Amino acid sequence: MRALPHIIRKEFRQISRNKVMLPLLFLMPILQLMVLSYAADFEVKNVNLVVVDLDKSSTSQRLITKFTASDYFTLVGSFESTALAMQEIEKENADLILCIPKDMAQDLDKLMPVNVQLLLNAVNNQKAAIASNYSLQIIHAWNTDRFKDMTLPPGVLPLTVDIRDSYWYNSQLNYKTFMVPGILAILVTMLTAFLSSINIIREREMGTIEQLNVSPITKFEFILGKIIPFWIIGMLVMSFGLVVAYLLFGITVSGSLFTLYAFLAVYLVAILGIGILISTVTETQQQAMFITWFCIVIFLLLSGLFTPVDSIPEWAKILNLFNPIKYFVEVMRMIMLKGSSFMDIRHHFLVMVGFAIVYNVMAIRSYSKTSG
């Protein structure tokens, strides 16, 4: 183990000499948190609304006002026919058409059923679904208001079921609160995976690995000497990211920091093991980058960061059992938002210990000081 401190010192010296890497290590957490948290926001605002009001009554006017008074809709035009309004959708000027039928107010007063039509541009189906949902809520609210103002004939009861939701762990359903822990997880993963996967390859391309292979250094020392520096960097970047998350978004860790770091410590060893493994089986930095990128994208899409993973098909669920990022994103959210204790994440922890051992044993085995 006498060579170990020398390898670690050497790695840190090289990182500190790298004019691009060092600033990036600290800029990345800030930029990624800001960009991803704001941009990867699924809240739908600024839905462009076009109205076709054939009724032109005070009742229909109240409905339109109800729409425009919300933060989500912007009234961009009124037309006399649905066909004309459709042109606005074709021109991408409008997302939603609200069609109010002729004589709506009269029919309502007669307690006859009335059909209000919503036409949605579903090119972006997610946005359309959310806009439709908002619209239904607004129409429902408008209806409820209407009943209140009405003097109902005896025997007719107004529809007054009022459902109120209470959201736990993220009470305001703040999208950023949900995204930030996941983004921190991705950030630390990408950084350490790329750094480690390129590292040994770089020594090979530079020719320096030959000099190490001809020295009495052991494989174990060598791999460990490569893992420790990046492990420390991963820990630092996560700490920095947590501070940035607090300063920018006021997000704090509800659970124990110790549990979070304990998991992170094992997780980083696993991810670095994968990186080093890639580094030992590839021949050029380009190959290593490609494979790392490929793995990260697949792991990322299945991680549940952007989409819920409970609804993925069975085969993908099985694949996901081997996805370290999925475990980490879950654990980050559990600890940061829900305040889960070590006992709650013990299953995740054990799986990660397994990954760490398997990947690193594979990495040490696949690295050979003597080529066959």
Place this chain on the structure above:
Amino acid sequence: MKEKVITSNKLSRKFGDFVAVDEVTFEVSKGEIFGFLGANGAGKTTAMRMLCGLLAPSSGSATVAGYDVSTQPEMVKKNIGYMSQKFSMYEDLTVKENFLFYGGVYGLKRKAIIERLSMMLGLLNLSHVMNSLVGSLPLGWKQKLSFSLAMLHQPGIIFLDEPTGGVDPITRRQFWDLIYEAAYDGITIFVTTHYMDEAEYCDRVSIMVDGSIKALDSPENLRKTYNAASMDGVFQELARGTSTK
């Protein structure tokens, strides 16, 4: 008869169907400067990498410093110095940092490394580059530093793979002074080159053509045998011999 520190017995290496080294047999005595000559692609580097424990032989056997290269490559590595054809110091570290790192890997103490480095740089007239980034130095200096690095842990045997490739004649001459000094101290030198004038400086040379050793003797005897005025003539003779075969 002097102690044999390198022995090679029918050492061979195949890459697929291609035989890079074909049943090479030779011995090197302690303190000898052994030249390993051959054209590009003759198999010199492959043979040397096998002797250093960097490449597993396909068949045959070899011992270096008394250890078998196939079964005890890590023991071989403890006893040799190696300067690869490709420059292998970290360009983004200073000379001192490179030596501290490699010295540390060999288990040398910091103080001992600095002392030895200062001494070696003094001999090379390169004391002023101690704290320079390696990447900023000219090639000739880098080669001398690589040689010093290979000698840092005072190995009994040193392998030099084309140490003077791309280096000017004056630096080459200085380089051979370093080699002579090392040999004088009892270090065995195993050196590959394709400069035939350098072959004259060796105690014995082997000439490799297409993976096998075609001649092995002292430069003087080789010149007599092949009736040539210089090693260059010997080499031409051997190379032509195979090309017309």
